[in-house]
Amino acid sequence: MPLSRRAFVVAASTSGAGILIGVRVSGLLRLARENEQSAHKPVPSPFVAWVHVKPTGEISLIVAKSEMGQGIRTGLAIPLAEEAEVSLNQVSVEQAETRPDIYTHMGTGGSHSTRQNYMPYRRVGATVRELMITAAAVKWNVPREQCFAREGAVLHRSSTKKASYGELVEAASKLPLPNPARVPLKKESEFRLIGHEIPRVDIPAKINGRAQFGLDVRVQDMLFAVIARCPTFGGKPAKFDAGKAKAMAGVRGVFEIPALGAGKFTAGGIAVVADSTWQAMQARRALEINWDHGSAISESSETLSEMLKSAASKSGKRLRNDGDVDAALSATTKHIEAVYELPFQAHATMEPMNITIHRREGGCEVWVPTQSPDWVQRVVADTMGLDAKKVVVHTTFMGGGFGRRYMPDYPAEAAQIAKEIDRPVQLLWTREDDMTHDFYRPASCHRLQGTVDEHGRAIVWSHTLASTSINGLWHPEQNKPEDSEIGGAKQMPYAIPNVRLEFNDVPTAVPRAWWRSVEHSFNGFVVESFIDELAAEAHRDPVEFRRSLLVGGKSGNPADEDDPNPQRLLKVLNVAAEKSGWGKPLPKGWGRGIAVYFSFGSYFGEVAEVSVSQEKALQIHRIVAAVDCGTVVNPEGVRAQTESAIIYGLSAALKNAITFKRGAVEQSNFTDYDPIRINEAPPIEVHLAPSGDDCGGMGEPALPPLAPAIANAIYAATGQRLRKLPFQLSV
Amino acid sequence: MAPIKLHVNGKINTIDVGLDTPLLWALRDALGLTGTKYGCGMGVCGACTVHLDGQAVRSCQTRVSAAGDKKITTIEGLSDNAAHPLQIAWIAEQVPQCGYCQSGQIMQAAALLARTPHPTDDEINDAMAGNLCRCGMYQRIRLGIRRAAKGANHAA
Ligand code: FES
Ligand code: FES
Numbered sequence: 001m002p003l004s005r006r007a008f009v010v011a012a013s014t015s016g017a018g019i020l021i022g023v024r025v026s027g028l029l030r031l032a033r034e035n036e037q038s039a040h041k042p043v044p045s046p047f048v049a050w051v052h053v054k055p056t057g058e059i060s061l062i063v064a065k066s067e068m069g070q071g072i073r074t075g076l077a078i079p080l081a082e083e084a085e086v087s088l089n090q091v092s093v094e095q096a097e098t099r100p101d102i103y104t105h106m107g108t109g110g111s112h113s114t115r116q117n118y119m120p121y122r123r124v125g126a127t128v129r130e131l132m133i134t135a136a137a138v139k140w141n142v143p144r145e146q147c148f149a150r151e152g153a154v155l156h157r158s159s160t161k162k163a164s165y166g167e168l169v170e171a172a173s174k175l176p177l178p179n180p181a182r183v184p185l186k187k188e189s190e191f192r193l194i195g196h197e198i199p200r201v202d203i204p205a206k207i208n209g210r211a212q213f214g215l216d217v218r219v220q221d222m223l224f225a226v227i228a229r230c231p232t233f234g235g236k237p238a239k240f241d242a243g244k245a246k247a248m249a250g251v252r253g254v255f256e257i258p259a260l261g262a263g264k265f266t267a268g269g270i271a272v273v274a275d276s277t278w279q280a281m282q283a284r285r286a287l288e289i290n291w292d293h294g295s296a297i298s299e300s301s302e303t304l305s306e307m308l309k310s311a312a313s314k315s316g317k318r319l320r321n322d323g324d325v326d327a328a329l330s331a332t333t334k335h336i337e338a339v340y341e342l343p344f345q346a347h348a349t350m351e352p353m354n355i356t357i358h359r360r361e362g363g364c365e366v367w368v369p370t371q372s373p374d375w376v377q378r379v380v381a382d383t384m385g386l387d388a389k390k391v392v393v394h395t396t397f398m399g400g401g402f403g404r405r406y407m408p409d410y411p412a413e414a415a416q417i418a419k420e421i422d423r424p425v426q427l428l429w430t431r432e433d434d435m436t437h438d439f440y441r442p443a444s445c446h447r448l449q450g451t452v453d454e455h456g457r458a459i460v461w462s463h464t465l466a467s468t469s470i471n472g473l474w475h476p477e478q479n480k481p482e483d484s485e486i487g488g489a490k491q492m493p494y495a496i497p498n499v500r501l502e503f504n505d506v507p508t509a510v511p512r513a514w515w516r517s518v519e520h521s522f523n524g525f526v527v528e529s530f531i532d533e534l535a536a537e538a539h540r541d542p543v544e545f546r547r548s549l550l551v552g553g554k555s556g557n558p559a560d561e562d563d564p565n566p567q568r569l570l571k572v573l574n575v576a577a578e579k580s581g582w583g584k585p586l587p588k589g590w591g592r593g594i595a596v597y598f599s600f601g602s603y604f605g606e607v608a609e610v611s612v613s614q615e616k617a618l619q620i621h622r623i624v625a626a627v628d629c630g631t632v633v634n635p636e637g638v639r640a641q642t643e644s645a646i647i648y649g650l651s652a653a654l655k656n657a658i659t660f661k662r663g664a665v666e667q668s669n670f671t672d673y674d675p676i677r678i679n680e681a682p683p684i685e686v687h688l689a690p691s692g693d694d695c696g697g698m699g700e701p702a703l704p705p706l707a708p709a710i711a712n713a714i715y716a717a718t719g720q721r722l723r724k725l726p727f728q729l730s731v
Numbered sequence: 732m733a734p735i736k737l738h739v740n741g742k743i744n745t746i747d748v749g750l751d752t753p754l755l756w757a758l759r760d761a762l763g764l765t766g767t768k769y770g771c772g773m774g775v776c777g778a779c780t781v782h783l784d785g786q787a788v789r790s791c792q793t794r795v796s797a798a799g800d801k802k803i804t805t806i807e808g809l810s811d812n813a814a815h816p817l818q819i820a821w822i823a824e825q826v827p828q829c830g831y832c833q834s835g836q837i838m839q840a841a842a843l844l845a846r847t848p849h850p851t852d853d854e855i856n857d858a859m860a861g862n863l864c865r866c867g868m869y870q871r872i873r874l875g876i877r878r879a880a881k882g883a884n885h886a887a
Contacts, residue, residue: 670863
């Protein structure tokens with residue numbers, strides 16, 4: 001049941017409708033039984049989700065978060081069912097309609113979903129349970145304390161009285177809502193779901209072809225479209241001849257769509273619409289287009305990498321300054337300096353970008369695999385000149401997100417096509433389109449300087465970071481360019497007396513955006529590699545060296561909320577070291593490397609065990625990960641996300657790079673951007689070491705420590721320090 | 732365009748598509764069998780894997796004209812009620828993440844087990860190396876295949 005206006009009307013009535021509770025996370029948590037009137041309060045709504053206790057006693061959870069494989073539907077149902085005292089199969093999870101007036105925070109990203117929602121869902125569940133217990137006590141005329149809830153029913157301790165939630169819901173709906181901030185929560189020892197192994201609810205549909213992904217949307221009378229985009233960023237068609245394409249079987253329309261600027265960033269090009277995907281693809285091949293390549297044609301990876309290197313060698317905007325780096329550097333003749341380089345990365349989700357759109361009288365309906373349905377709604381409305389309320393957005397399953405599906409560019413293109421075509425249209429990006437017109441993880445270059453004293457103590461840490469910033473593209477007015485670039489570098493956690501971070505932004509025509517773990521994917525590599533270099537300089541064991549710099553806590557400025565807790569880093573360091581057999585002898589040519597890192601609220605320690613043969617063939621034998629994500633909601637989910645982020649990070653560490661020449665991306669498919677395959681995938685062991693603190697995120701934080709753990713292991717095995725990704729072992 | 736007969740999941744269908752149309756798009760667009768996925772269109776990701784007379788093939792690289800007289804099985808026709816040992820194992824091992832690659836993974840693995848009921852790890856790697864999983868669920872895919880193979884052991 002999509003949450004429609006009707007649902008509010010139903011909920012407002014007091015008979016046969018059940019209870020509808022809005023879940024609010026921002027500010028002080030407050031629950032409300034919404035009625036028709038309050039549901040039409042001005043946007044944005046303060047509620048992130050709605051919980052509907054139906055007259056049958058079943059609970060339906062209507063969530064505005066996108067399921068992209070991270071298991072969020074299960075992850076949110078667990079805390080609710082736990083406190084409500086119902087079994088998981090009494091909870092159905094439904095994808096919310098895109099209605100910013102009903103939901104807030106519709107975006108799925110930043111590893112936020114569980115973090116934001118865990119406590120509110122527990123409180124809503126507890127509210128349901130308390131209401132049911134009160135209703136039963138009143139009904140039986142017994143003291144409330146003699147009643148308890150289990151498996152969707154209330155029982156009386158001293159008799160055989162039992163009433164299901166379905167029987168109680170009508171009476172419960174008339175009771176005053178308890179104060180959610182004070183509703184009693186279960187003790188950890190009473191948990192039967194939270195922290196237990198729970199199978200994911202979305203998996204059964206994903207083993208028999210039934211799950212409907214964006215590309216699987218089928219609408220009566222639909223057509224299929226592809227777009228020919230200029231390979232060079234910022235280029236456009238100078239002239240084109242569509243004669244041959246138009247004459248081909250099944251072709252319904254060939255027309256130019258202009259590039260759309262800031263906030264949409266589409267390439268524009270020639271849209272081809274046909275009766276089937278294949279016909280559209282064939283007709284696109286038959287187009288004759290002369291491109292006006294524009295100014296980006298003078299750009300290439302070589303020129304950009306020179307610019308990045310030179311920017312990293314200049315002083316830049318100072319963003320951290322503890323002690324006196326210059327004085328400490330000039331006090332010694334011995335300092336080490338290292339330059340690290342990381343390329344652009346494509347998201348390369350398994351399902352390429354796509355969207356299905358249908359313009360109708362005065363409005364439009366959209367089916368889209370997206371991480372940001374509310375943004376899609378605004379962009380489609382804006383492109384078509386409609387009121388956002390007239391754009392109905394359905395979020396489908398999606399074949400991976402990793403940040404790419406936050407962007408609203410393909411919805412804007414679909415809206416341009418829908419303006420011309422009266423029938424429903426599915427716009428497909430072929431793999432080549434997806435690879436060459438992504439918003440890439442920024443390319444970056446880092447210059448690090450450090451010193452250790454004669455006692456082997458780290459004295460100086462200086463980091464100059466140059467990158468092609470995300471915010472320089474997306475939000476130049478609102479945000480500073482460094483906002484999406486310096487996380488984890490600024491919070492460098494080791495107690496070193498003199499620390500400096502400087503940043504320089506480097507312009508490029510290559511579009512950038514958030515990629516799994518964002519800037520932590522490069523800063524994790526740099527920070528955890530260079531601390532290893534300092535350990536080597538100090539002739540100290542990498543684990544023991546890190547330990548000595550974590551026990552003291554952070555030096556310099558007082559900790560802010562993005563700062564990691566050194567004690568928790570220390571713990572995952574110790575667990576990863578212990579579980580990996582750190583220090584145990586290895587054969588010749590083998591090595592272990594470690595890295596610890598905090599991002600998105602979670603702490604990871606990872607150890608890589610590698611070998612390098614005489615012929616310089618690298619083999620990864622195993623990865624051992626220790627994770628403290630605060631509270632574990634579903635250990636199964638934590639392990640799956642850890643394995644996933646590690647393999648994703650491994651592709652970027654060992655194999656993949658996006659390069660460009662004459663302003664165009666050189667890679668085009670999984671032939672030249674070939675991610676890790678099963679025969680290259682090492683065994684991964686995941687050890688949970690939860691602290692019991694607040695829930696941390698899980699989609700991203702296992703990625704940053706992976707590359708440095710491998711680089712450090714290669715150093716241990718060979719003495720060769722790799723500072724450029726993807727790794728290339730010199731022969 | 733010409734009517735062409737395709738024998739899919741035990742049924743004969745007549746569709747009207749160009750003879751050079753890849754089987755993938757015929758299945759998805761003409762027959763509405765969307766369980767078979769598009770990932771690369773070049774035979775390098777395995778998302779589009781189906782069986783032709785029991786052999787795993789990349790449907791993006793197979794023209795409908797070449798499939799005409801063969802029995803085609805897609806993920807929708809692999810079993811009734813998701814009862815194939817691999818499907819059961821896939822749930823037990825919680826293999827899918829986004830799930831997009833999984834039709835292809837299961838079809839590829841099913842062809843492997845049909846030929847080699849008890850594959851070694853190397854045989855698993857060899858057979859499955861053409862199937863990408865961008866969610867990185869390879870460890871679970873291996874476990875799933877081993878579990879399904881063990882089931883075969885019990886039956887034997
Ligand atoms: S779509 Fe056929 S192998 Fe990738
Ligand atoms: S499960 Fe997402 S690509 Fe394999």
